[in-house]
Amino acid sequence: MRSNVLGSAADFRRGGHSSRRPLDSHLAQLFMRDLRADAPPQLPIFRSRLQGELLARLLLGPDREHTMLDLAVMLRTDLGSVVREVDRLARAGLLTLRRTAAGRLASRDTATPLHEPLAQLVMHTFGPKAVVAEEFGALPGAAEIHLFGAWAERYSGVAGEPPGDVEVLVVGAVDPGAAFDAAQESAARLGLPVHPVVRTVGEWRDDTDPFLRQIRACSLVRAR
Structure with a gap:
């Protein structure tokens, strides 16, 4: 799960962003802080503690949709970090995203064969x-x-x-x-x-x- 973000970091350092508008200092700090987040001691294969707790919120308990803002409030973190983490997990096929007039809604993807084993793993760690x-x-x-x-x-x-x-x-x-x-x-x-x-x-x-x-x-x- 670390490979996606590490690949993005490598592109960032190689100058792959040169054709884009430069990031302002605040956004750059948030991005790099997210990259430097330590792996959680519960299970270091997760990219960060936020990723583990986000998966726990979405994979365990009743199946329901959450807005990005709701997740940020519940996990006590900033909205940008939640959006980036949800996007990574959705690209990996672990979550589903649905666009509505109120914004994007995230929920578990029960169709993936990884759902059950991942939910069990998250249950025992987060x-x-x-x-x-x-x-x-x-x-x-x-x-x-x-x-x-x-x-x-x-x-x-x-x-x-x-x-x-x-x-x-x-x-x-x-x-x-x-x-x-x-x-x-x-x-x-x-x-x-x-x-x-x-x-x-x-x-x-x-x-x-x-x-x-x-x-x-x-x-x-x-x-x-």
């Missing part, structure tokens, strides 16, 4: 488990963090419809308000509602709570 571990893992007093419900089932390989939310169990002496804030941050990054459940270590070990017994009986994915 999906809810990674985001939840990062956001909830910073909470003081959190002893364990688990995903349960439909997302845990999909992650564990249980077939079914794409889940419409993410359910998180936080075990420890955690302030419910802080857990709610972490859920809001996670939801902003994932584009899906995140519902936290907070229980103390003693409550989690107590096998008499019907709700917790139900959670244990189904797919449970530990995030931390």
Whole structure:
């Protein structure tokens, strides 16, 4: 996935832009900053963290279209970076673009044979488990963090419809308000509602709570 942008960089350095109008300094800085973005530690084969999180937003969860501006706001980055990344992925046949009066809309391309394996790869690197571990893992007093419900089932390989939310169990002496804030941050990054459940270590070990017994009986994915 790095080859497209590296090829563009090579053309840029060779002077392939000489027949075009020169870039102003601001656009040039944005372009070169995008080239210098580090590969993400989750999986270095992705060109950048932005690319991984963009794929997660479009490939995971309910299938829907997003405007470029919506993606920029949700991913907390500039519009130009999103447009360039979406264009690269669309040229690679991983996303589809549809032009409307309101602008271009990006969505997943389920027709490509790469869709399913790429979605699985993204799920395990930039999906809810990674985001939840990062956001909830910073909470003081959190002893364990688990995903349960439909997302845990999909992650564990249980077939079914794409889940419409993410359910998180936080075990420890955690302030419910802080857990709610972490859920809001996670939801902003994932584009899906995140519902936290907070229980103390003693409550989690107590096998008499019907709700917790139900959670244990189904797919449970530990995030931390």
